[in-house]
Amino acid sequence: MGKRKDGPISVSKLFFKRLVRTINIIMSQKKSDSSTMPIHWEYAHAPESTDHVQYEMQYGLFIDGAFSDYDPSKSFDSVNPATGELLYQCTQADEKDVDTAVKAARKAYEEHWGSIKGSIRGKYLYRIARMLQERAREFAVLESLDGGKPIRESRDIDIPLAAAYFFYYAGWADKLAYAFPAKKVTPLGVCGQIIPWNFPLLMLAWKIAPALACGNTVVLKPAETTSLTALKFCELLQDIGLPNGVVNLITGPGQTGEYLVNHDGIDKIAFTGSTGVGKKIQQSIAGRNIKSTLELGGKGAYIIFEDASLNEAVEGIVNAIFFNQGHVCCAGSRLLVQEGVADRVIELLKQRMATLIVGDPLDKNTDVGAINSQNQLNTIQRYVDIGLEEGAECFQCEGNIPSSGFYFRPTLLTNVSQSSKVVQEEIFGPVLTVQTFRTTQEAIDKANNTPYGLANGIWTDKGSKIFHVGSQLRSGVVWSNTYNKFDPTSPFGGYKESGKGREGGVQGLAPYVHLESNVEAEI
Amino acid sequence: MSREQELLIIPKTYKNYVGGAFPRTESGRYYKLNSVDGKHLANVCLSTRKDIRNAVQVARKAQASWQNRTAYNQGQIIYRIAEILSGRRHQFEAELESLGYSKEVAQLELESAIDLIVYFAGWTDKVQQVFGAVNPVASHHFNFSRQEAVGVVGMLAPEAPALLGALAMLLPNMVAGNSSIIIASEKLALPLCTFAEVLETSDVPAGVVNILTGKKEELVGHFVSHMDVDALIADPTLSFELRKELEVGSTSNLKRLHFWATGCTVDEIHSTGKSVIENMAKSAKDPYRILDVQEVKTTWHPISE
Incomplete structure (x- = not known):
């Protein structure tokens, strides 16, 4: 699993490797020469066009296959985080709306969706996947407008992955018997699903695709600040002719989510969000015979061993913590670096951070976009202040950031300890803490020493170390010599207080089905 | 002296089983159990919070090394339990009869218990093969998902069947790589206490299985x-109030909570014991319960030159 190749190397390859090494040495000399005279690369503004993208200024709810009228008496605003200006207005679903949505989902489940052939369900899901691919650019622009993430990420990651999840689970719809050997598989019924604002359409796909594949119907509540791609998705469902009531969308704040969780007509709750809210939900459904999956917070460790390829590891850090402004539950927000290379890694990281472009999410050059909301910006600032009070040293990259909108500079906090608040608690922003370790065991202990257990990263060139450390880390995902990779075939989810259940892969089907014994043979 | 007096039997003191030792509850409290014909059988420990804390501590210590044993070794250790239990089955049958079981039902429970141990012994080295996965991700990465132990698991054994009900909870957890703390049936506590002696004389490492007696509503x-218990298992025959307490309380640190139908009431054992145990023996052979008390860990690694 290491980066080194153990097999024989041909002469030409050897020559090539030497050549590369020579060039590297020359380059590194140049780099050290230039350290006194930093080169500033100028990037011309390269905005993604929004011309072909259309959306309404006001939206109603999507229930039973149709949009209700926008209701100004229950309106809430959604702003563009890049500018702070109003983008569109939504209708806040109240208890009655939630009831209507759940009943529509129940009706669709009982009359149609719960009993049709898996192959038919699969065909609908394939259509969704294809239509998302066709309209990918439009969805990408909307996602960046609404949520503040760089267009490069929504274009290359969020939207294509969302389509891929639908395509993957489409194929499972008529193969469920193979997913659960010796079991008879039946759907649960109506699923209440509540998703966060960090990956709006992708989280929608993670939730809806497996639920529908297994024969359930859905009432989904997007996050208050990011309803737009979910609303556009419902337009797409009308286009593909998904039967009415199979997917219902209720927009609104946490209160709307509470109505959904407390509704008697749901069979399952799937929630992605904070650990605090996840625990509350779990309490609300106690004694009600409701299944749940929770995808909650994290505080991922990013462990760099001395034998790691440092340049690659530093590039990996950027992806681990500054991807999507650090609004990632599995972000590698705690850097654990082995003492011998700590100074070098921090130096390289600072150099790399200096090149990050923070700004307009729609600019194709942008590395770090806008913070999703004023609230979140305040939270991040508060945590950094706490860190400073606790004695942390703070490094932030320089350069211009827009004067309006919500932005936060990529931030490095050194001189922190295991008990520091910024080390223990999830910040959900572009803030990385740095700790060092001497022994492998110390790295493992530090990595495991939070209530969370969602994801961790290991950087080393030694394969056996990856398997050893990986087996000791208490987290649902281990990225070795990589970070923040996602795929529909790959189960994702947390240990400990990072949640329960898995999304993605064959394991992601289990939360959406009832299993009964199907073993007839003598055992 | 009559022969009966000369051969005065030596009654056993029933105690908890924690960390491979047999301590009394630190509280010194007990409750009395009588045989069906009204004779005093035992003073049984009424365990307390402190006993649970002690048990969790040793269970946590024992868990990692149990999980890290090879699957082959775990399988042999579990199989060894069946060997030892098989050799002492008549003792258990007599104990069950003293608690009101018919001879037939007592024998059936022992047969089923031994069978169930053998069944799960065979799963240790198959779980990964049947339920693990190599995932074909759409990028140049090798990606695989493994089943791993959830950690320390607390179990509230059903009131009946005295032994089989507890084993139906314990065995999936042993296969999963967890360490266990079982609260025995209150009315039929003795067979599980005696089972601790079987564990002690088989090769199960100390602390991997811990057995406490007492009142469930207290514990x-x-x-x-x-906060150091990772999962809880109970039986749906538990009262609604206790089930709800479990569901609300286990959110403290998001314990995994599962209700496994492994038991029945003591009355049912006396009235329809045979069919109850036959059904239990069948439904207990469910490898999906192993998955309930495991976590899925997915590992990525790039593929490159």
């Missing part, structure tokens, strides 16, 4: 609030 709250 549930201490189980759910303990």
Whole structure:
């Protein structure tokens, strides 16, 4: 699993490797020469066009296959985080709306969706996947407008992955018997699903695709600040002719989510969000015979061993913590670096951070976009202040950031300890803490020493170390010599207080089905 | 002296089983159990919060090394339990009869218990093969998902069947790589206490299985609030109030909570014991319960030159 190749190397390859090494040495000399005279690369503004993208200024709810009228008496605003200006207005679903949505989902489940052939369900899901691919650019622009993430990420990651999840689970719809050997598989019924604002359409796909594949119907509540791609998705469902009531969308704040969780007509709750809210939900459904999956917070460790390829590891850090402004539950927000290379890694990281472009999410050059909301910006600032009070040293990259909108500079906090608040608690922003370790065991202990257990990263060139450390880390995902990779075939989810259940892969089907014994043979 | 007096039997002191030792409850409290014909059988420990805390501590210590044993070794250790139990089955049958079981039902429970141990012994080295996965991700990465132990698991054994019900909870957890703390049936506590002697004389490492006796309504709250317990297993025959307490309380640190139908009431054992045990023996052979008390860990690694 290491980066080194153990097999024989041909002469030409050897020559090539030497050549590369020579060039590297020359380059590194140049780099050290230039350290006194930093080169500033100028990037011309390269905005993604929004011309072909259309959306309404006001939206109603999507229930039973149709949009209700926008209701100004229950309106809430959604702003563009890049500018702070109003983008569109939504209708806040109240208890009655939630009831209507759940009943529509129940009706669709009982009359149609719960009993049709898996192959038919699969065909609908394939259509969704294809239509998302066709309209990918439009969805990408909307996602960046609404949520503040760089267009490069929504274009290359969020939207294509969302389509891929639908395509993957489409194929499972008529193969469920193979997913659960010796079991008879039946759907649960109506699923209440509540998703966060960090990956709006992708989280929608993670939730809806497996639920529908297994024969359930859905009432989904997007996050208050990011309803737009979910609303556009419902337009797409009308286009593909998904039967009415199979997917219902209720927009609104946490209160709307509470109505959904407390509704008697749901069979399952799937929630992605904070650990605090996840625990509350779990309490609300106690004694009600409701299944749940929770995808909650994290505080991922990013462990760099001395034998790691440092340049690659530093590039990996950027992806681990500054991807999507650090609004990632599995972000590698705690850097654990082995003492011998700590100074070098921090130096390289600072150099790399200096090149990050923070700004307009729609600019194709942008590395770090806008913070999703004023609230979140305040939270991040508060945590950094706490860190400073606790004695942390703070490094932030320089350069211009827009004067309006919500932005936060990529931030490095050194001189922190295991008990520091910024080390223990999830910040959900572009803030990385740095700790060092001497022994492998110390790295493992530090990595495991939070209530969370969602994801961790290991950087080393030694394969056996990856398997050893990986087996000791208490987290649902281990990225070795990589970070923040996602795929529909790959189960994702947390240990400990990072949640329960898995999304993605064959394991992601289990939360959406009832299993009964199907073993007839003598055992 | 009559022969009966000369051969005065030596009654056993029934105690908890924690960390491979047989301590009394630190509280010194007990309750009395009588045989069906009204004779005093035992003073049984009424365990407390402190006993649970001690048990969790040793269970946590034992868990990693149990999980890290090879699957082959785990399988042999579990199989060894069946060997030892098989050799002492008549003792258990007599104990069950003293608690009111018919001879037939007592024998059936022992047969089923031994069978169930052998069944799960065979799963240790198959779980990964049947339920693990190599995932074909759409990028140049090798990606695989493994089943791993959830950690320390608390179990509230059903009131009946005395032994089989507890084993139906314990065995999936042993296969999963967890360490266990079982609260025995209150009315039929003795067979599980005696089973601790079987564990002690087989090769199960100390602390991997711990057995406490006491009142569930006193102990549930201490189980759910303990932040170093990772999962709880109970039987749906538990009262609604206790089930709800489990569901609400286990959110403290998001314990995994599962209700496995492994038991029945003591009355049912006396009235329809045979069919109950036959059904239990069948439904207990469910490898998906192993998955309930495991976590899925997915590992990525790039593929490149």
